[in-house]
Amino acid sequence: MKVVICGAGQVGFGIAERLASEQNDVSIVDASPRRIQIATDQLDVRGVVGHGSHPDVLARAGIEQADMLIAVTLHDEVNMVACQVGHSLFNVPTKVARIRAQTYLQPEWRSMLSRDHMPIDVVISPEIEVGEMVLRRLSLPGAVDTVSFGDGSVVIAGVLCGEACPVVDTPLNQLTQLFPDLPATIVAINRNGKVMATRSSDQIQTGDIAYFVAPADQVGRTLSIFGHDEIPAKRIIIGGGGNIGLYVAQELEKRNAAARIKVVESNRERAQAIAEGLSRSVVLHGDSLAREILDEAGVADSDTMIALTNDDRVNILSCLLAKQLGAQRILALVNEQGYAGFAHGLGIDAYVNPRQITVSKVLQHVRRGRIRGVHSLLDGAGEMIEAEALETSPLVGRPLRDIDLLKGMRIGAVVRNGVVMRPSGDTVVRAQDRVVLFALADDIKRVEQLFRVSLEFF
Structure with missing residues (x-):
């Protein structure tokens, strides 16, 4: 498959890395010569310096032979125009665009993103995708990773198997005998950073992260078998009032009437703006790394602290501080894969990786x-x-x-x-x-x- 990727940031680089490793023909476009140099030095891809929405730049990237155009620059409008150029001038079969501004995605305006107007075949909204992942983590606090398939009927969950896990050292085929009416299947194990597909004779070891597949209404029961009976959070602190933090707070207000939400935002103007968009949440202006702000937010009595700022280090450190001050669980947004690798070792209960x-x-x-x-x-x-x-x-x-x-x-x-x-x-x-x-x-x-x-x- 011939693929042209516009944007060599974390997401564009990650997509190029995956597709190139599978022997696809990949070209990557970015206005930054440094980013292109890094991509071509580390990956088997063709790099082109220039703006992804310019026809001559796309032509140099080989767009005329492309099966797919993936536009994931930092600018929505560049992504949208790149798809328009790919359609109108080069007849690219499949066009994917990352669009972050929610106004474009409102139902009353969504028809703009159609073949007759702005021909985008697939729209990806990172804020919504990441926000939904955070909400799933909150609803299943015993899981370290979750995803929903089958129109919501099936859930895949990863669960950390600690020393108190009741099913450690038990062959998987015996679990079926012990719980014959439980329609859950363990499909993979992450052991010491290496993932493997399971066999019926395998045993779960202490420290493993086991991934199971279960009907949505049986996930809670399955987690309890692994020793995780955590109750979904009601007292929640959100560090960071950006697009993701605001989305999570708004959805929590809609979905969980019992939730008591406090949002900490360091920018005064942004704090005032999101306070107007929330009905039940309390918005505090301050730094989520400041102990006095976390004390004011009631971190000692909170069920969960979620750190959703744009800075991985702030997210990790504010979560660790919150846990030290009494938060029962912590969840951090982590963009850098290097940080994600040792998040659990630091004591982070769960993390969300937007790039992934x-x-x-x-x-x-x-x-x-x-x-x-x-x-x-x-x-x-x-x-x-x-x-x-x-x-x-x-x-x-x-x-x-x-x-x-x-x-x-x-x-x-x-x-x-x-x-x-x-x-x-x-x-x-x-x-x-x-x-x-x-x-x-x-x-x-x-x-x-x-x-x-x-x-x-x-």
């Missing part, structure tokens, strides 16, 4: 076959995937145990007509079933092969 979330969203549309959802683990070491099985798929009509292409993967659930089923070796996938599975990075091509659209389909 955005890259996962893009990969959902890059993957060949009927891929409906993608969630990247450990910066691309593995992926949780939701895909639709077609009549021509090698997966359809045969028991799962007889399908050689599944070796090294782990199916967590099959969704049929809205009903979530736990798979076994005898399970036979039917056409139009949604399959939720885990695969390591090296096995992604086989996943695409399993769910490809063959000529026989037409």
